[in-house]
Amino acid sequence: DTGVSQDPRHKITKRGQNVTFRCDPISEHNRLYWYRQTLGQGPEFLTYFQNEAQLEKSRLLSNRFSAERPKGSFSTLEIQRTEQGDSAMYLCASSQGHMNTEAFFGQGTRLTVV
Amino acid sequence: SQQGEEDPQALSIQEGENATMNCSYKTSINNLQWYRQNSGRGLVHLILIRSNEREKHSGRLRVTLDTSKKSSSLLITASRAADTASYFCATDRTGGGNKLTFGTGTQLKVEL
Numbered sequence: 001d002t003g004v005s006q007d008p009r010h011k012i013t014k015r016g017q018n019v020t021f022r023c024d025p026i027s028e029h030n031r032l033y034w035y036r037q038t039l040g041q042g043p044e045f046l047t048y049f050q051n052e053a054q055l056e057k058s059r060l061l062s063n064r065f066s067a068e069r070p071k072g073s074f075s076t077l078e079i080q081r082t083e084q085g086d087s088a089m090y091l092c093a094s095s096q097g098h099m100n101t102e103a104f105f106g107q108g109t110r111l112t113v114v
Numbered sequence: 115s116q117q118g119e120e121d122p123q124a125l126s127i128q129e130g131e132n133a134t135m136n137c138s139y140k141t142s143i144n145n146l147q148w149y150r151q152n153s154g155r156g157l158v159h160l161i162l163i164r165s166n167e168r169e170k171h172s173g174r175l176r177v178t179l180d181t182s183k184k185s186s187s188l189l190i191t192a193s194r195a196a197d198t199a200s201y202f203c204a205t206d207r208t209g210g211g212n213k214l215t216f217g218t219g220t221q222l223k224v225e226l
Contacts, residue, residue: 006156033213042202042216043157055211091156095212100145100164103214107156 002026004106006092012112013082020078021109025094032075033103034067035091043091049075050097061086082113120203120220128225133190135220137203138183144206146179146186147214151200160188160201193224 005024013019025032030051035043046065047057051072060066064082069075079086089110095103121136139146145164149157163170163179163186170177176189190197200221204214 004156031212035214035216040218042204042219043214045213045215048211048213056213089154093157093214097212099212100162100206101212102147102159102162103212104159105149105157110154 004092004094004104006090006106006109008109009107010110010112012114015084015113016081018078018080019082019111020076021090021092021111022074022076023092023094023106024074025092026104027073029094029096029104030072031095031097031103032069033093033095034075034077035093036061037089037091037108046077079111082111084113087111087113120201120217122220123218124221124223126223126225127193129193129195131193131224133193133197133222133224135188135201135203135222137186137188137217139186139203139205139215139217140184141205142208143181144208144210144212146177147204147206148175148177148186148188149202149204149216151202151219153199157202190222193222195224195226197224198222 007022033048034046037043049069064080067077089108091108093103093105147162148160174191200219202219204216
């Protein structure tokens with residue numbers, strides 16, 4: 001598989017539960033990005049990593065959101081104490097990190113909080 | 115926050131016609147990228163145009179960039195029903211670490 005892989009594709013959870021999503025980037029890509037997309041909108045940047053270093057997390061929506069990339073390969077995005085407003089598509093992308101290189105997206109994880 | 119605005123928000127054409135979508139943005143950029151998204155799916159990268167380029171082609175796609183007007187256009191020629199999707203422009207801002215800022219998208223419907 002040469003693309004960005006996300007797991008799970010769909011997640012339904014009850015309000016107040018914690019959820020964790022996984023992203024496996026394209027293997028030679030050192031940059032990994034998380035985005036959130038709500039219905040009818042374009043993706044909104046959340047955070048990104050250069051290898052294992054998290055370079056920006058100010059756009060994470062609240063302190064309930066956290067992301068890791070412990071070995072510079074796969075990444076996880078965790079949402080604690082989910083709320084109905086967290087329902088959205090969570091997208092992961094990766095790139096080589098050089099200027100003017102494309103970012104490739106995974107299929108996303110659709111979260112529904114009930 | 116959304117940087118770009120796509121115009122129109124929705125476009126419906128007949129198969130074989132050309133479709134043109136426009137994108138405006140606000141800040142200086144390294145490049146601008148266009149993506150396609152089928153309903154409920156991930157984004158597929160279509161084309162990247164650098165800030166020092168004015169036009170780029172890829173198959174049936176033609177992208178223009180006018181940095182003085184902070185605008186771009188995507189032309190799909192000889193459209194097909196399979197082109198039905200949402201199309202987004204995304205800007206890689208100067209000094210932005212390659213993270214992308216997306217517009218609101220154009221929903222294209224190509225009818226048989």
